[in-house]
Amino acid sequence: MIPDKVVQVLQGPAFVQVGTRNAQLRPAHAVAVGVIAHADRETVTFIVPEGRSARILSDLQDNGRVALGIALVSHEAYQLKGTYLSSRPAGDEDIALQEAYRANLYAAARQAGFPDEIARPLTLGFVYRPGVAIIFRVEEIFLQTPGPGAGNKMA
Amino acid sequence: MGILPDEIKPAMQGVIPSHVVTCSGDGTPNASAISQVYYVDPDHVALSHQFFNKTVRNVRENPRATAWLISPATFDAWNLELEYDHSETSGPIFDTMDMQIEAIASMVGMKGIFKLRAADIYRVVTVTKNVGERIPLPDIAAPAARR
Numbered sequence: 427m428i429p430d431k432v433v434q435v436l437q438g439p440a441f442v443q444v445g446t447r448n449a450q451l452r453p454a455h456a457v458a459v460g461v462i463a464h465a466d467r468e469t470v471t472f473i474v475p476e477g478r479s480a481r482i483l484s485d486l487q488d489n490g491r492v493a494l495g496i497a498l499v500s501h502e503a504y505q506l507k508g509t510y511l512s513s514r515p516a517g518d519e520d521i522a523l524q525e526a527y528r529a530n531l532y533a534a535a536r537q538a539g540f541p542d543e544i545a546r547p548l549t550l551g552f553v554y555r556p557g558v559a560i561i562f563r564v565e566e567i568f569l570q571t572p573g574p575g576a577g578n579k580m581a
Numbered sequence: 582m583g584i585l586p587d588e589i590k591p592a593m594q595g596v597i598p599s600h601v602v603t604c605s606g607d608g609t610p611n612a613s614a615i616s617q618v619y620y621v622d623p624d625h626v627a628l629s630h631q632f633f634n635k636t637v638r639n640v641r642e643n644p645r646a647t648a649w650l651i652s653p654a655t656f657d658a659w660n661l662e663l664e665y666d667h668s669e670t671s672g673p674i675f676d677t678m679d680m681q682i683e684a685i686a687s688m689v690g691m692k693g694i695f696k697l698r699a700a701d702i703y704r705v706v707t708v709t710k711n712v713g714e715r716i717p718l719p720d721i722a723a724p725a726a727r728r
Contacts, residue, residue, distance in 0.1 A: 443600045443602075443612045443614070443649070444612065445602035445603075445610040445611060445612030446602075446610055447602075447604040447608060447610045450645075451604045451606075451608060451643050451645060452604075452645045452647075452662070453602035453603055453604045453610055453645060453646060453647045454602065454647060455600060455601075455602045455612065455647050455648075455649045455660060457649070475714065477713060477714060478714070489608060491608055491609055491610055492610065493602070493609070493610040493611055493612040494612065495600070495612035495613060495614065497614060503614065505611070505612060505613070507609060507610075507611075544597075544653065546718070546721055547656040547715075547718055547721065548597065548651075548656070550716065550721045551656055551715050551716050551718065551721055552714060552715065552716070553713065553714050553715065553716055568635075570613065570614070572614075572631075572695065573632075574632060576632055576634060577632065577634045577635050
């Protein structure tokens with residue numbers, strides 16, 4: 427079960443990174459824009475731009491293993507690991523969620539003192555549509571806030 | 582002949598955190614932020630080993646890694662395919678990284694938390710500039726926060 431604090435961080439605004447690997451154990455990375463923590467507290471959807479989705483989906487169809495890193499502007503960070511369930515093209519609701527996610531991330535970065543010339547391209551500058559929504563079952567959660575406790579398993 | 586282009590160097594100054602994905606020997610990926618991908622020479626980079634974390638354990642089981650870097654000057658991003666080579670706990674690369682980690686820690690309010698234990702040296706296998714993934718700056722309007 428995903429703890430309340432992690433659900434809150436998943437709802438953003440957060441920087442989101444995806445990790446997968448292929449059959450040769452070669453890792454792949456993608457930036458995700460927008461995350462949905464589902465009411466069952468066990469499944470999560472993240473949205474990757476279509477242009478980056480081919481390798482990620484190929485890896486997931488091969489072995490299903492996925493890592494999702496989420497970090498607040500404050501450096502508080504978590505990593506969720508689990509198993510791929512399904513994917514679908516991002517729809518209008520997803521795009522609305524992504525647009526709110528980006529806007530809130532920009533506001534958080536500005537509030538944290540990022541100058542506009544960094545905050546704007548860093549939070550709003552990634553192509554995010556068309557996107558692919560990828561759903562996975564969360565099986566492990568780790569603290570990743572920098573410090574000696576980083577890597578500790580939470581659930 | 583080296584494969585890291587000069588234009589990637591601003592992305593290796595630690596201004597914007599980089600990300601590294603590794604994979605354990607049993608096939609579990611790990612995605613982690615890293616303060617800096619340090620330029621060693623045209624074919625090698627160093628990643629900071631600050632805590633005995635999953636990235637460090639993974640590359641000792643499976644040397645393959647991928648790093649994502651973004652330039653604070655142009656916001657161009659790159660993916661590097663890497664292979665872990667060896668670890669250094671002293672010498673010029675370690676000393677320079679140690680100083681830079683101190684500076685980054687001070688800049689982001691993490692002084693006393695970031696502490697370099699080793700410079701992990703990786704061979705660069707491929708460099709890919711991520712083309713077509715950025716929205717041109719003039720097209721990015723600053724929106725109001727909303728829920």
